Amino acid sequence: MGKGLIVSETVNEPHGEGAVDGEKRDFIFIATGAVAALGAASVAWPLVAQMGKAADTLAAGSIEIDLSAVEEGGQLKTLWRGKPVFVRHRTAEEIAQAENTDIANCPDPQTDAERLIPGPSGQVNPKYLVMIGVCTHFGCVPVGEAGDFDGWYCPCHGSHYDTSGRIRKGPAPKNMEIPPYEYLSDTVIKVG
Numbered sequence: 001m002g003k004g005l006i007v008s009e010t011v012n013e014p015h016g017e018g019a020v021d022g023e024k025r026d027f028i029f030i031a032t033g034a035v036a037a038l039g040a041a042s043v044a045w046p047l048v049a050q051m052g053k054a055a056d057t058l059a060a061g062s063i064e065i066d067l068s069a070v071e072e073g074g075q076l077k078t079l080w081r082g083k084p085v086f087v088r089h090r091t092a093e094e095i096a097q098a099e100n101t102d103i104a105n106c107p108d109p110q111t112d113a114e115r116l117i118p119g120p121s122g123q124v125n126p127k128y129l130v131m132i133g134v135c136t137h138f139g140c141v142p143v144g145e146a147g148d149f150d151g152w153y154c155p156c157h158g159s160h161y162d163t164s165g166r167i168r169k170g171p172a173p174k175n176m177e178i179p180p181y182e183y184l185s186d187t188v189i190k191v192g
């Protein structure tokens, strides 16, 4: 995890048993995908293994992320409720690719703007893409800046996502999920 990327984390939601079960299920889902598919272990396990005790803390509540700490062309990976979260600071070229895609050709049609949440000004900031970093096929963690569409590539079974995290090719049925989040300022978001 990059230094200084998460400015704070809050655990302000009580844990019901259902929530814990859900987290465990999510974790098992990711882990099972990693074990079941050839090549998956090298993708999913390093992320999970890095979490250690922090996983327990980050698995609950909400987290705050300072977007300004993510350099252009860089990506922050963190964990929220047991799920990997990607924050990508997209380049102008990546934004143009995302915005100029004919979504009629996408398996899960969504404009780039529909995948962004407005900031305090009421406008979306296309620089920052925030999403759950889990392949919608069997739950592996895709690799960034890879694949036929310069976005993310899931090597487990070959799914290609574009620079908006939309599925474009391969067996995954859906775009990578956008988590619930809100802007606390122009550059700080709260996920969860």
Ligand code: FES
Pocket (backbone or CB within 6 Å): 033, 135, 136, 137, 138, 139, 140, 154, 155, 156, 157, 158, 159, 170, 171, 172
């Ligand atoms: S888990 Fe099958 S392509 Fe990603």
